[in-house]
Amino acid sequence: MTPRRRARYGRLLAAFLVNPTALLGAGVTLFVLVACTLGAALMPYGPDHADFMDLLSPPSWQHLFGTDSFGRDVLTRVLYGARVSLVVSAAGIAIAAAVGTALGMTSAYKGGAADVVLMRFADLLFAFPSFVLALFLMVVLGFGAANVSVAIALTYFPIFARLARNMTLLVREEPFVQAARLMAEPPLLILLREILPNIAAPLIVQATIGIAFGIVIEAGLSFLGVGVQPPTASLGVIMADGREYFQRAPWVLTMTGVAISCALLGLNLFGDGLRDLMDPRLRQRAQQ
């Protein structure tokens, strides 16, 4: 890392530490991550531990989120379920980011017919309501956790493709890229070493918000019964289960939703904070 770049990262970190939105978002996200890894392991119950003497009991000190129709502790299930939902969503967004960025950067750098075709295709996917597209893909691909990731990836990759393309078009004309080209660096190296580090910031922001989006899509699909399939419990699966006896035991659906909202709140605040930090227009205004 060059000293100049290190100084830039130092400034970013300093700005991050005084930005309340970003800090709060990072705190909540970290809390969610710790809860669904360490917290889940520390829970006194297992996610599938059924207690038939304690069915559908409302929230209490023994069971903070109450119990479900099998007498399972809802909080424990939510913590394990959040893990599944996070992994499914993060996997989908990772695919979307990798494929979308690669395609967007290449098509912006090369231009020509491939660029036009790719962008029309991205526009086409973009014109569909994202949830209907994801649902349609699930019906076609078949249900299950892996296909939820694929559906999330396909609905989200146009966003990465378009963003990477627009950013690359801007950076491509910068003097350091021209210099690299004059030094006859191979295009792949120029894309990876010169352009990618300079367009990474907005892509990371987009990925943070994308993971929140993926969690909602996963929950919605599983809620309808076409996503993750029981006995694997994701947040959507638990909510679908809670819907069955919503009138008798509203806490199952309610508390699971509160947990999802918490996770999404953390990710959204974190993403917002990061965007504020990295947006050069906003940064300039803050300096004035």
Place this chain on the structure above:
Amino acid sequence: MPRSALYLAGRLAGAALTVLAGALVVYFVMRAAGGDPALAVLGENARPEAVAAFRHAHHLDEPFLAQFWIWLSGMLRGDFGRSLTIAGGIPISQLIAQRLPITAFVGLYAVLIAVGISLTMGTIAALRRGRAADTIATSIAVLGISMPDFWLSYMLVFAFALGWHIFPAYGFVSPMESPIGALYSGFLPAVAIAAPMAAVFSRMLRTSLLEAASRECVVVAQSFGFPAPFVFVHYIFRNALIPYVTIIGLQIRYLLGGVVVIERIFGIQGLGSLMVDAAFARDYPTVLACTIVFLTVVLLVNLAVDFICVALDPRRSI
């Protein structure tokens, strides 16, 4: 021909191509995925002769592109064909004519609520920047995007239908039958759909109001001694409207089908549900018809938004 007419023609041609390509892609994916409409109608244990007869009657035994062409030529004559499986034999145009007004009504209802809320919240947040009102409005907005809409629907049902018995928990009266009944029975779903949209809209409005307020023209107007409300309406608000209108236009695709889960929860027979049911039952022509309607509406709305933006800001040209 004037430039704007040329531009309009170009955009319409591009939209038509996009719709066609979209239909082809959807058709290809559906066929590649397997599943058989004949089995969906006749049952898994149907006699092979019956299956063959069904397939022949609906051209399913012809080559892939030939089938697409049969469907496309019908569509170009204004005939969407008949439903294969979910509503055996009923013309699809009739199904769409039933569903589209419902989707449009609920969507418009939700947009109006969202616009009302966001105009208030976004403006207050921008005018009281950095103060308590701003913090509260901004926090509500972030909460709004962070709640899954179907969960919010259940919370609304829990409070207003099961708790207070103000609104029905389930069921939707079509606006064709009773507009008042539709307004009443559609209120909870419309609020559930509107909440995340209102959050997105008011964040956008706040940001663009703040940006518009920092322009030099505002300082000039203030230095002329124009009253503050006049400056706000003519110099700040008007400039802030363009991104606001654009983002409302972008949300239309969410309204068209993204609300399938809410339609299920409240028993609303919308267009999104039709497409999903049809996809489950391998009702190819119905899925294609829904695709066409979706894409056409989305592309037309995009076009309309572009024209509205030009009307709002005469410096822009198309």
